[in-house]
Amino acid sequence: xxxxxxxxxxxxxxxxxxxxxxxxxxxxxxxxxxxxxxxxxxxxxxxxxxxxxxxxxxxxxxxxxxxxxxxxxxxxxxxxxxxxxxxxxxxxxxxxxxxxxxxxxxxxxxxxx
Numbered sequence: 001x002x003x004x005x006x007x008x009x010x011x012x013x014x015x016x017x018x019x020x021x022x023x024x025x026x027x028x029x030x031x032x033x034x035x036x037x038x039x040x041x042x043x044x045x046x047x048x049x050x051x052x053x054x055x056x057x058x059x060x061x062x063x064x065x066x067x068x069x070x071x072x073x074x075x076x077x078x079x080x081x082x083x084x085x086x087x088x089x090x091x092x093x094x095x096x097x098x099x100x101x102x103x104x105x106x107x108x109x110x111x112x113x
Contacts, residue, residue, distance in 0.1 A: 001025045001102040003094050008107030011084055018080040019107055021094030028075040032097040035068060035079045037090035037109075048079060049097065062088070084111045 007019040020033070032051045038044040048058045048068035056068050065082045077094055091106040 001069075001097055003096070003101050003102065003104035005094055005104045005107040007090060008092060008109045010110045010112065013085060013111055014113050015084050015111070016080070016082045017084065017109060019081070019092055019109075021073050021077045021079075021104065023077070023094070023096065026096055030071040032096070033068075033070060033077040033099050034095045035077070035092060035097055037088075037092045038106075039087075039090040042090075044093070047092070050077065081109070083100075086111050 002024045004022045005019060007017060008040045009017060011017055032049060034049040036044050037047050046059060047062055048056065048066055050056050050068045050070050053097050058066055065081065065083045070077045089109060089111050091105045091108050093103050096102060
């Protein structure tokens, strides 16, 4: 399993970013996927998940601001983040929920003015 996250960066509060995660080594279309984040000094937390059928669950802390989607033709899962806040600053990782021990390198999101 290989996961490559991209799309992070520095953004001002209220701004938007779209993260991408390209997956390989799995049959992507049949796997549930998740986006996690880890802020300095904090545990990694699940931000959003999407099932193979496209059903989604979003963490309360980001509900209404973040959406998760997938493109099975591209083996890619996305995290659209709007109205970003300073507390969203973290390294963001994607994960294949059936293979929880495999992680990509993550992508840094920094929300600051």
